[in-house]
Amino acid sequence: MPTSAFSEATRQARAGVVTTVRLSEGATVSRTRPGEVRSSEDIAAIREAALVARAAVDAAIRAAKVGVTPESLAAIVEGVIASERAESAVLGADIGRGARFPAACCVGVNDRFVNAIPSTTALVDGDVVTVDVAVRLRGWCADVADCTVVGRGNARTHAMVEGCHEMLAAAIARIAPGVRWSRVAQAMQQVAADRSIGIITSVAGHGIGRALHERPSAPCALDRELVAQTDFTLIPGMVLAIEPTVADHADGVRTLDADGYAVGVQLIDAGDGSSMRTVSGRHGCSVESTLVVTATGCERLDEASASTASRPEHTS
Numbered sequence: 001m002p003t004s005a006f007s008e009a010t011r012q013a014r015a016g017v018v019t020t021v022r023l024s025e026g027a028t029v030s031r032t033r034p035g036e037v038r039s040s041e042d043i044a045a046i047r048e049a050a051l052v053a054r055a056a057v058d059a060a061i062r063a064a065k066v067g068v069t070p071e072s073l074a075a076i077v078e079g080v081i082a083s084e085r086a087e088s089a090v091l092g093a094d095i096g097r098g099a100r101f102p103a104a105c106c107v108g109v110n111d112r113f114v115n116a117i118p119s120t121t122a123l124v125d126g127d128v129v130t131v132d133v134a135v136r137l138r139g140w141c142a143d144v145a146d147c148t149v150v151g152r153g154n155a156r157t158h159a160m161v162e163g164c165h166e167m168l169a170a171a172i173a174r175i176a177p178g179v180r181w182s183r184v185a186q187a188m189q190q191v192a193a194d195r196s197i198g199i200i201t202s203v204a205g206h207g208i209g210r211a212l213h214e215r216p217s218a219p220c221a222l223d224r225e226l227v228a229q230t231d232f233t234l235i236p237g238m239v240l241a242i243e244p245t246v247a248d249h250a251d252g253v254r255t256l257d258a259d260g261y262a263v264g265v266q267l268i269d270a271g272d273g274s275s276m277r278t279v280s281g282r283h284g285c286s287v288e289s290t291l292v293v294t295a296t297g298c299e300r301l302d303e304a305s306a307s308t309a310s311r312p313e314h315t316s
Contacts, residue, residue, distance in 0.1 A: 035207035035215045037237035042140070043292050046209065046239055047301040049086065050142035050290040053135040054302035056080035056105070057146050060131040066151050070107035070118035070129070077133055078104035089134035089141055089212045095274045106132040106145075110283045114203060114245065114267060114276035125151030128161065128283045134212050141212045143241040144302045145288035160248050161285055163195035167220060167244035168287050175234060175291070175298040182222055182231045188244050189221040189262050198255050200245040200284065201264030208241045208290060220244040221262045238293045239301070247284035 038046070059080050060073040081088055081104060088104040095101050101117070108116035108130040109123070116130070123129065132145035147164060149157050167188040174187045192199050205218035216232045218240050247265045249255065255263060265284070267276040278284055291300045 034232040034235060035238045035240065036209055037235055038209065038239050038292070039237070042209065043237070043239065043301070045138060045140040046142055046290065046292075049135045049137035049140045050144060050302040051304060052081060052084040052086045052137055053133045053142045053144035053290070055084070056133045056135070057131050057144050060105070060107070060133075061129070061146050061148050064123060064129045064131070064148055064150055066125055067122050069120050069122050070109055070116075071103070071120050073107050073129070073131060074103040074105050074118040077131065081133075081135060084137070086135050086137040089136045089143075097273065099273050101274060105134070106130070108132070108275075108285070111247075111281050112270045112275050112277040113284045113286065114200065116270075116275040117272050123150045126153045126157065127151075128153075128157050128285050130285045132286065132288065136212075139210060141208050141210070142290045142302065143206075143208055143212065143243075143288055144290060145243065145286050147285035147287055156248060157283055159195065160197050160246060160283065163191060163197045164244055164246050164285050164287050166195070167191045167246070168242060168289060171220070171242050171244070172289075172291070172298060172300070175293060177234055177236050177293060177295065179234045180231055181216070181218055181234065182226055184234075185219050185222050185226065192221070192244075192246060192262065193255055196249075196255060198247045198249045198265035198282075198284075199262050200247060200267065200286075201262070202267060203243060203245040203286065205240055205242040205288070208239055218242060221264075234293045236293050236295050239290065240293070241288055241290045243286055243288040245284070245286035247278050247280075248282040249280065 056077040060076050090101050091104045093101045103118045106116045107118040113130045127150040130147040134143045170187040170191045171184050174184045199221045207214035266279040270277040289300050290302050291298045
């Protein structure tokens, strides 16, 4: 989930700046501090928060049917969070100009899916819905999102949603101690290129723990800043929220530039002070998982049987 106060990249997107991500094979040395390394007790506490967030997301996704409103999906999320004696990490968050985020979660629909305030417009067949939930439980945070196509939809939107999930799977398969984040980002970017879907480069994953958004930034594509300055090496005990965010695009629009680098999809303000939408009007979606780097790979903390592990890949 993007920060409630928004990152500089999101503010630029609001102003109509197109963000372009370019691949580079150059070796880099991180010039920023990596994320915190958590103890087993910390990880167990974050897992509890992540399981609440996952339960809330799953309940809302199951309820995303024709005729249901995004506002009612947010109410379901709020109920699940309250039943677990947790709290929403976004309800009441500052979104600028004296306004506060009015819901327990973000619920995006179609082209309006980043930082999305849940609307009162009933869902129809073919809508693409993203539910993004951030939870705080006993002082620890977790961030989880999922997306689905309402009703039957069409092959194109289903392919986009599947591609977004495949990007997360590619990240999980690549994560292991000693691996540079740029290699994980490259794996996600390659899935998007193979699937011919656009990447929202103004949204990135992030460290998570006592605060919802912590070091490091973990983008789902490569850019020059990551390669030159902010790349980092994965370490056991590092907890990250991984968030591939994508959009459909018109036929003939390139997702890679002439050098083979990903081109970021442009977003603009949707007009409600928080939500962002694609300039093109094309649908988009995101998925997000809170996970921990282990000695052999990683574990998804938002899964009850957290046993997802990747094969180590010790490339620099």
